Amino acid sequence: MIRFENxxxxxxxxxxxxxxxxxxxxxxxxxxxxxPSGAGKSTFMKMIFREEVPTSGKIYINxxxxxxxxxxxxxxxxxxxxxxxxxxxxxxNKSIFDNIAFAMxxxxxxxxxxxRRVSHVLEMVGLRDRMKSYPRELSGGEQQRVAIARAIVNxxxxxxxxxxxxxxxxxxxxxIVNIFEKINAGGTTVIMATHDKRVVDALLKRVIAIENGIxxxxxxEGSYGYDN
Amino acid sequence: MIIRKAEYFISEAIGSLxxxxxxxxxxxxxxxxxLLILGMFFVMVMNINHIASSIESQVQISAYLKDDVDxxxxxxxxxxxxxxxxxxxxxxxxxxxxxxxxxxxxGENKSILEALxxxxxxxxxxxxxxxxxxxxxxxxxKLEQSGDFENIKYGQEIIEQLFRLTKFIxxxxxxxxxxxxxxxxxxxSNTIRITVFARRREIEIMKYVGATDAFIRWPFVLxxxxxxxxxxxxxxxxxxxxxxxxxxxxxxxLTFLPIVPMYPLLxxxxxxIVLIGCxxxxxxxxxxxxxxxxx
Numbered sequence: 001m002i003r004f005e006n007x008x009x010x011x012x013x014x015x016x017x018x019x020x021x022x023x024x025x026x027x028x029x030x031x032x033x034x035x036p037s038g039a040g041k042s043t044f045m046k047m048i049f050r051e052e053v054p055t056s057g058k059i060y061i062n063x064x065x066x067x068x069x070x071x072x073x074x075x076x077x078x079x080x081x082x083x084x085x086x087x088x089x090x091x092x093n094k095s096i097f098d099n100i101a102f103a104m105x106x107x108x109x110x111x112x113x114x115x116r117r118v119s120h121v122l123e124m125v126g127l128r129d130r131m132k133s134y135p136r137e138l139s140g141g142e143q144q145r146v147a148i149a150r151a152i153v154n155x156x157x158x159x160x161x162x163x164x165x166x167x168x169x170x171x172x173x174x175x176i177v178n179i180f181e182k183i184n185a186g187g188t189t190v191i192m193a194t195h196d197k198r199v200v201d202a203l204l205k206r207v208i209a210i211e212n213g214i215x216x217x218x219x220x221e222g223s224y225g226y227d228n
Numbered sequence: 229m230i231i232r233k234a235e236y237f238i239s240e241a242i243g244s245l246x247x248x249x250x251x252x253x254x255x256x257x258x259x260x261x262x263l264l265i266l267g268m269f270f271v272m273v274m275n276i277n278h279i280a281s282s283i284e285s286q287v288q289i290s291a292y293l294k295d296d297v298d299x300x301x302x303x304x305x306x307x308x309x310x311x312x313x314x315x316x317x318x319x320x321x322x323x324x325x326x327x328x329x330x331x332x333x334x335g336e337n338k339s340i341l342e343a344l345x346x347x348x349x350x351x352x353x354x355x356x357x358x359x360x361x362x363x364x365x366x367x368x369x370k371l372e373q374s375g376d377f378e379n380i381k382y383g384q385e386i387i388e389q390l391f392r393l394t395k396f397i398x399x400x401x402x403x404x405x406x407x408x409x410x411x412x413x414x415x416x417s418n419t420i421r422i423t424v425f426a427r428r429r430e431i432e433i434m435k436y437v438g439a440t441d442a443f444i445r446w447p448f449v450l451x452x453x454x455x456x457x458x459x460x461x462x463x464x465x466x467x468x469x470x471x472x473x474x475x476x477x478x479x480x481x482l483t484f485l486p487i488v489p490m491y492p493l494l495x496x497x498x499x500x501i502v503l504i505g506c507x508x509x510x511x512x513x514x515x516x517x518x519x520x521x522x523x
Contacts, residue, residue: 049436072440079438091430102430106439108233154437 001027001158001189002048007057009043009213017043018213020057025191027157030184032200033193034224035210041193044210045162048191049081050074062157079107082151082188084161088143090135090150096122097131100150107154121149125179141172148179152188159183161192165199173199200224233443240447241454244423252455255419259459259508260466262408263501267467269401270497275488276397280390282486287364289356289382291371302352305376309354312370314363319355326350351378409508412459416512420452424517431520441521448513456509460501467501468494 002025009018018040025031033041046052047059050066059066066077090099097118104114122128125145127138135143144164151159161180165173177192177199184190194200200207200223207222208215217225245252291309293302302320310318321329327348331338356371358364368382424431434444471490478487 075435075438075440077438078436081438083436089429089433091433102433103437105236106434106437106443108443111232150437 001025001029001062002191003058003060004047005058005060007047007054007059009040009047009052010055016213018047018054021210021213021215022057023208023215023218025189027189028184028187029189030181030203030205031189031191032203032205032207032222032224033191033210034195034200034207034226035216036226037195039210040213041210042162043213045160045191045193048158048160049078049083075107079154080157082148082154082156082159084144084147084151084159084164086163086166088135088147090143090146092135094134095131096127096133096135096138096146099135099146100153103150103153109154117153118149121153124152124182125149139172141168141175144168144172144176145179148176148183152183156188158189158191161190163193163195165194165196170198174202177203197224197226237446237450241450244427244447244451245454248419248423248426251419251422255416255455256458256462258415259412259456259505260462262412263460263463263505264466266405266408266504267463267497267501268470269404270500271467271471271488271493273394273398273401274493276390276394278488279486280394283383283386283390287358287361287383289358289364289368289371289380290353291356291377292351292353292379292381293376294378295351297352306354308374308376309356309371312367314359314367316357316359317355321353321355323348323350323352326353409504412508413512413515416452416455416509417516419455420448420513421516423451424448424520428520435521444521445514445517448517449510452509452511452513453506454509456505456507456512457502459509460505463505464498464501467497 002023004021004023007018007021008016010016021044033044035041043052047054048061050069053067061077062080064077069077091102094102100118100121101114104117109117118131119128122131125148127142127145127149130138130142135146138146148159148161148164151161159180164180165176168176173196180190180192181203204221204223207217207219207225209217209222209225293305297305306318306320309315327341327350330350331341334340356367358367364382368380371377371380431444468490471494475487475490478485
C-alpha cells in the first residue's frame with residue numbers, strides 16, 4: 001500500500017532529513033512512528049501526502065509512484081488519505097458539523113451524502129450531540145476527535161496522524177488511540193507519529209523508529225523503546 | 229452538481245466580501261476612478277478623431293485669381309483645375325459673392341465694411357475640394373506651379389497639427405490607460421490577498437483534504453470579479469451622466485462642434501469598461517491566490 005524505495009530527503013541548506021529509507025506498509029496495518037524530535041518523522045509523513053518530495057528514491061502509494069505526479073493529480077492522491085495534525089486545525093468560525101462537512105464539500109460530494117456521512121463519523125468519535133457546537137466550546141480531546149472525524153469522513157484508505165495526542169492528558173490520549181484502533185479495525189491503514197510511550201507500549205503494534213533520518217528499528221509488535 | 233458548486237462559490241465570495249467590507253469599498257472606489265478616467269480618455273480620443281475627420285472632410289483649397297483676368301480666362305483656368313488629378317469639385321466664387329459671404333460671416337460687425345465704401349478688395353477665387361484630404365497638399369502645389377493664381381490657401385497645416393495632436397493624445401491615452409489598469413490590478417490583488425491571507429488556514433485544510441486548485445481558486449476569482457464589476461458599474465454611471473451633460477451642452481450652445489452622439493459610442497464603452505473591470509478583478513485575484521496554493 002505504501003512503499004518507500006531508497007528515499008533520501010535533503011532540505012535546502014544541506015540538512016539531511018531522511019537517508020536512504022526503504023520500507024513497506026501493507027493495507028490495514030497500524031503503525032507507530034517513534035523517535036526523537038527532529039529525527040525525520042514529520043518529513044516521513046509529509047512525503048506520504050506529498051507536501052514534500054524526495055530528493056532521491058521513490059515513493060509508491062497504492063502502487064502509484066507519487067514522485068513525478070503532476071501538480072493537478074495531488075488532490076486526488078490526498079482524497080485517499082486522511083490527515084490529522086497535533087494542532088487539530090479546525091476552522092473556528094464553523095460549527096463542528098460544518099468543519100467536517102467542509103472536507104466533503106470541497107471535493108464536491110452530494111448534499112445528502114454529506115449529511116449522512118458527517119452524522120456517521122460524529123457518532124463514531126462520540127460527538128454526535130455536539131455537532132452544532134463550535135470548536136472553542138470543546139475540550140482539546142474533543143477537538144482532536146473532530147479532526148479525526150474530518151480525516152475519515154471521505155473514507156480514506158490511509159490515515160496519517162502526526163502526534164495527535166501530543167497536547168492531551170493520558171486518559172484522553174487513550175480515548176483518541178481507541179478511535180484510531182476502531183478506524184484501523186475497519187480496514188484502514190493507520191500511521192501515527194507519537195512521543196507517547198504508554199500508548200505505544202499498550203497496543204503492541206508495528207513500531208518504526210527513526211533517528212537522524214535513518215530507520216533504526218522496525219518491529220512487528222514493538223514497544224516505544226525510549227525513556228521519554 | 230454545477231448549480232451546487234456555483235452556489236458554494238457565490239456564497240463563499242459574498243461572505244468574504246461582507247467580512248472585508250472596508251477593503252472591498254476601497255477596491256471598488258479605486259476601480260471606479262480608474263475605469264472612469266479610462267472611459268473618459270477613450271471618449272475624448274474618439275471625439276478628437278471625430279472632429280479631426282470632420283474638419284478633414286471640410287478641407288478645401290481657395291485659389292485666388294489675379295484681378296486682371298477676364299471671363300474667358302476664368303473659364304479656361306476652371307477647366308484646367310478640374311482636370312488635375314484628385315480634384316473632386318471646382319466652384320467659382322466671384323468677388324461680389326465673396327464680399328456677401330464675408331459680410332454674412334461678420335454678422336453684427338459688418339459695419340466695419342462700411343469703411344471700404346464702394347470698393348471691393350476681395351478677389352475672384354475658386355473653391356476646390358479634393359477627393360482625399362491627403363491629396364490636398366499635392367493639388368495645392370500643382371495649382372501654385374500653374375501660375376494662374378495670385379495666392380493659394382488651404383487648411384493643411386491645421387490638419388497636420390490636429391493629426392499630431394490626436395496622435396499625441398492617443399499615445400498618452402494608451403499610457404494612461406495601461407497605468408490605470410495596472411494600478412487597479414494592484415489594488416484588487418492586494419484586497420484579495422488580504423482575504424486570502426485571512427483564510428489561509430481554510431485553504432490549507434482544503435488542500436489537505438484534496439480540493440483541486442480550481443475549486444479553491446474560484447470563490448476568490450469570483451470575489452475579484454464582483455469587485456471589478458462593482459467598480460465598473462459606478463464608473464459607467466458617472467461616465468454616461470457626464471457625457472450626456474456634455475453632449476446636451478454642446479448641442480445647445482456649441483453647435484459648430486461636431487461631438488460624437490452618445491449612442492452607439494457609449495454602448496461600446498460601457499461593455500468595454502465592464503469587461504475590463506471583470507478581467508482586472510479576475511486576474512488580480514488569480515495573482516494573489518497563487519502564492520497560497522503551494523501546500
